[in-house]
Amino acid sequence: xxxxxxxxxxxxxxxxxxxxxxxxxxxxxxxxxxxxxxxxxxxxxxxxxxxxxxxxxxxxxxxxxxxxxxxxxxxxxxxxxxxxxxxxxxxxxxxxxxxxxxxxxxxxxxxxxxxxxxxxxxxxxxxxxxxxxxxxxxxxxxxxxxxxxxxxxxxxxxxxxxxxxxxxxxxxxxxxxxxxxxxxxxxxxxxxxxxxxxxxxxxxxxxxxxxxxxxxxxxxxxxxxxxxxxxxxxxxxxxxxxxxxxxxxxxxxxxxxxxxxxxxxxxxxxxxxxxxxxxxxxxxxxxxxxxxxxxxxxxxxxxxxxxxxxxxxxxxxxxxxxxxxxxxxxxxxxxxxxxxxxxxxxxxxxxxxxxxxxxxxxxxxxxxxxxxxxxxxxxxxxxxxxxxxxxxxxxxxxxxxxxxxx
Amino acid sequence: xxxxxxxxxxxxxxxxxxxxxxxxxxxxxxxxxxxxxxxxxxxxxxxxxxxxxxxxxxxxxxxxxxxxxxxxxxxxxxxxxxxxxxxxxxxxxxxxxxxxxxxxxxxxxxxxxxxxxxxxxxxxxxxxxxxxxxxxxxxxxxxxxxxxxxxxxxxxxxxxxxxxxxxxxxxxxxxxxxxxxxxxxxxxxxxxxxxxxxxxxxxxxxxxxxxxxxxxxxxxxxxxxxxxxxxxxxxxxxxxxxxxxxxxxxxxxxxxxxxxxxxxxxxxxxxxxxxxxxxxxxxxxxxxxxxxxxxxxxxxxxxxxxxxxxxxxxxxxxxxxxxxxxxxxxxxxxxxxxxxxxxxxxxxxxxxxxxxxxxxxxxxxxxxxxxxxxxxxxxxxxxxxxxxxxxxxxxxxxxxxxxxxxxxxxxxxxxxxxxxxxxxxxxxxxxxxxxxxxxxxxxxxx
Numbered sequence: 001x002x003x004x005x006x007x008x009x010x011x012x013x014x015x016x017x018x019x020x021x022x023x024x025x026x027x028x029x030x031x032x033x034x035x036x037x038x039x040x041x042x043x044x045x046x047x048x049x050x051x052x053x054x055x056x057x058x059x060x061x062x063x064x065x066x067x068x069x070x071x072x073x074x075x076x077x078x079x080x081x082x083x084x085x086x087x088x089x090x091x092x093x094x095x096x097x098x099x100x101x102x103x104x105x106x107x108x109x110x111x112x113x114x115x116x117x118x119x120x121x122x123x124x125x126x127x128x129x130x131x132x133x134x135x136x137x138x139x140x141x142x143x144x145x146x147x148x149x150x151x152x153x154x155x156x157x158x159x160x161x162x163x164x165x166x167x168x169x170x171x172x173x174x175x176x177x178x179x180x181x182x183x184x185x186x187x188x189x190x191x192x193x194x195x196x197x198x199x200x201x202x203x204x205x206x207x208x209x210x211x212x213x214x215x216x217x218x219x220x221x222x223x224x225x226x227x228x229x230x231x232x233x234x235x236x237x238x239x240x241x242x243x244x245x246x247x248x249x250x251x252x253x254x255x256x257x258x259x260x261x262x263x264x265x266x267x268x269x270x271x272x273x274x275x276x277x278x279x280x281x282x283x284x285x286x287x288x289x290x291x292x293x294x295x296x297x298x299x300x301x302x303x304x305x306x307x308x309x310x311x312x313x314x315x316x317x318x319x320x321x322x323x324x325x326x327x328x329x330x331x332x333x334x335x336x337x338x339x340x341x342x343x344x345x346x347x348x349x350x351x352x353x354x355x356x357x358x359x360x361x362x363x364x365x366x367x368x369x370x371x372x373x374x375x376x377x378x379x380x381x382x383x384x385x386x387x388x389x390x391x392x393x394x395x396x397x398x399x400x401x402x403x404x405x406x
Numbered sequence: 407x408x409x410x411x412x413x414x415x416x417x418x419x420x421x422x423x424x425x426x427x428x429x430x431x432x433x434x435x436x437x438x439x440x441x442x443x444x445x446x447x448x449x450x451x452x453x454x455x456x457x458x459x460x461x462x463x464x465x466x467x468x469x470x471x472x473x474x475x476x477x478x479x480x481x482x483x484x485x486x487x488x489x490x491x492x493x494x495x496x497x498x499x500x501x502x503x504x505x506x507x508x509x510x511x512x513x514x515x516x517x518x519x520x521x522x523x524x525x526x527x528x529x530x531x532x533x534x535x536x537x538x539x540x541x542x543x544x545x546x547x548x549x550x551x552x553x554x555x556x557x558x559x560x561x562x563x564x565x566x567x568x569x570x571x572x573x574x575x576x577x578x579x580x581x582x583x584x585x586x587x588x589x590x591x592x593x594x595x596x597x598x599x600x601x602x603x604x605x606x607x608x609x610x611x612x613x614x615x616x617x618x619x620x621x622x623x624x625x626x627x628x629x630x631x632x633x634x635x636x637x638x639x640x641x642x643x644x645x646x647x648x649x650x651x652x653x654x655x656x657x658x659x660x661x662x663x664x665x666x667x668x669x670x671x672x673x674x675x676x677x678x679x680x681x682x683x684x685x686x687x688x689x690x691x692x693x694x695x696x697x698x699x700x701x702x703x704x705x706x707x708x709x710x711x712x713x714x715x716x717x718x719x720x721x722x723x724x725x726x727x728x729x730x731x732x733x734x735x736x737x738x739x740x741x742x743x744x745x746x747x748x749x750x751x752x753x754x755x756x757x758x759x760x761x762x763x764x765x766x767x768x769x770x771x772x773x774x775x776x777x778x779x780x781x782x783x784x785x786x787x788x789x790x791x792x793x794x795x796x797x798x799x800x801x802x803x804x805x806x807x808x809x810x811x812x813x814x815x816x817x818x819x820x821x822x823x824x825x826x827x828x829x830x831x832x833x834x835x836x837x838x839x840x841x842x843x844x845x846x847x848x849x850x851x852x
Contacts, residue, residue, distance in 0.1 A: 137558025146549025
């Protein structure tokens with residue numbers, strides 16, 4: 001009824017592939033092991049998953065078994081060497097998928113389902129025929145159990161609030177992304193999964209915000225209100241609120257923290273360009289990029305001196321989208337007697353998009369597609385960028401722990 | 407909660423207390439680490455677990471800790487000095503769960519729906535408390551999910567050839583080694599052990615052989631062929647390796663596991679696992695004859711001081727008549743026996759001793775591995791679920807529920823569950839996945 005062909009293989013029936021744990025948060029490690037394989041045998045481990053938009057992402061690595069059951073060094077594929085989480089961070093869109101993709105989870109209440117398989121020989125997963133020996137399915141979550149997600153549309157604010165389980169009050173973060181707009185929730189949901197209430201705030205390119213979508217139509221008062229919203233929240237400790245921003249969000253982080261009436265418990269930044277720009281002058285995203293590359297140094301330095309709270313500044317040295325490195329200037333801070341507040345993390349080989357760890361990176365992607373397609377080169381090389389993401393996240397959480405909990 | 411949130415903010419002098427449990431989503435048999443940070447050094451805190459089971463009953467456990475000089479507590483390293491368990495017990499909050507005061511007596515926790523997780527709320531309270539947790543506000547809480555099914559495991563009801571069962575297939579191309587999973591005299595179709603085994607790479611068929619559809623409809627018990635049919639269905643399944651099948655039985659399930667392993671011309675096992683059971687049985691009979699044997703020996707029942715039924719004497723003394731016990735000297739596959747020395751329901755310990763002697767006399771005792779656990783009762787289950795020393799139980803086909811004594815002391819029984827499960831999974835994997843067979847044939851599926 002089902003068997004018409006019997007083939008002989010040197011691999012005894014069913015090697016076993018395991019992932020421990022099988023369900024993890026995105027910033028947790030999973031240990032992948034293959035057992036019951038013969039020694040001196042070439043195998044390929046391959047990981048595949050679909051984004052929320054349906055695009056197929058994949059990675060693979062070549063291993064040789066030796067007299068020990070598990071061999072730790074990849075000898076080829078999407079990464080090489082000893083990389084326990086390599087299968088996750090080295091994923092790229094499969095051949096034939098759309099151009100210019102960037103992996104960003106829209107729905108944080110469901111996990112990524114990753115199909116990890118063990119293939120015979122050193123192969124590429126797209127080469128036919130491929131013999132799958134074993135497989136395991138892993139889930140990667142952006143939200144821990146018990147975290148609550150609330151859409152916030154009040155007092156003109158557009159954002160999503162994540163509250164950890166428990167009675168509170170919790171330390172909190174105001175979370176802002178870049179000029180790409182929309183409302184990415186995944187960093188906030190991870191912060192909440194680590195015990196911090198987190199409010200990701202939309203300020204451009206969102207249907208619930210006033211005015212045309214490709215300009216910033218909100219004023220200083222919007223960001224002040226967002227910060228105040230956190231301080232006033234019954235589950236949040238008003239004196240333990242920080243701000244995090246990536247890309248243009250850094251400028252906003254900085255700017256919000258220096259607004260009158262905003263007293264920040266601590267602050268953290270994340271890859272950035274420090275330019276003072278009146279909001280109203282931003283006409284289109286294409287122009288933004290050009291303007292930001294013209295540094296207005298005196299204004300920048302004035303900004304830095306106004307810090308009143310600890311600031312962590314994270315930069316990728318291969319950031320090709322903005323001139324980030326030149327922006328952070330320790331001398332000015334020292335002159336102002338504020339260098340003790342400043343922590344700078346600079347990562348060689350890392351690009352602009354330093355995201356939560358073990359996530360695939362995009363060296364270039366479509367930043368906007370309407371009214372015209374704009375591809376941005378973010379920079380970064382996979383292995384150093386992955387190392388940067390892992391280290392930066394760990395240091396970011398430690399910085400938050402030190403400043404918001406103690 | 408009787409306190410308003412505003413009052414919480416005023417009273418809660420420790421907004422910085424952090425509680426984390428990792429991993430927060432795990433399989434039922436995986437350990438977690440509970441960490442409490444930023445409490446005043448040397449202060450007393452209580453860890454608490456609360457679970458609402460499928461039947462709606464609430465279960466809780468608590469443990470008393472003293473924070474170290476850094477203001478931290480790690481339940482995997484630190485000692486509990488009071489509450490539901492004592493000493494260093496990383497998973498104590500789960501296995502020491504008991505029904506909350508005021509609950510119906512004689513409860514036993516068994517998950518029926520394996521496709522959803524067991525959800526437990528872990529909290530930390532200031533001070534050392536053993537009761538009235540619902541009237542207090544914790545310093546912090548966390549939520550964990552405990553799963554019987556790994557992602558990608560497929561659940562397939564089996565109804566062909568008048569069988570009542572559920573097959574759990576691991577994720578992947580297969581084919582997989584298989585296992586026939588038999589529970590005991592309570593009947594029903596219990597899926598959770600099979601779901602967990604499939605999460606470890608073994609295609610596992612949970613089989614209801616006492617309250618199957620055919621029995622419910624005809625009133626007649628199935629015979630031994632029912633087990634052989636189940637074996638065949640498993641063996642012929644395209645995703646199962648027909649030459650690598652095991653059987654696992656608990657309690658009454660061990661009777662048919664041993665019978666099939668030794669006497670069936672159809673069932674060829676790579677290995678067998680028998681938990682809390684016996685080889686004593688009418689060798690040529692089936693389920694009905696086994697029930698008849700129990701009925702004939704009913705006067706051997708005794709009762710505890712709390713009027714709990716003790717059934718362990720029903721099959722004693724160990725017979726010498728060969729028609730009354732499986733001749734394990736003829737066994738040809740590895741056998742893992744797991745027994746609790748405080749088993750009040752079956753004479754599993756005495757039976758295991760007799761089986762060992764029979765195999766030594768026959769010269770096949772190298773096939774035997776015997777795990778015998780002191781202060782451990784009858785219901786040796788996968789780890790980290792509450793130990794049930796006694797509960798309300800209705801045997802299949804019996805009219806009324808009785809309060810039955812299973813035995814065991816909670817800390818020792820829980821340790822036995824953890825140790826035996828690990829050894830069971832290793833034994834199964836070694837025998838089902840391993841084995842040196844250089845000419846092994848891989849059956850491709852076209």
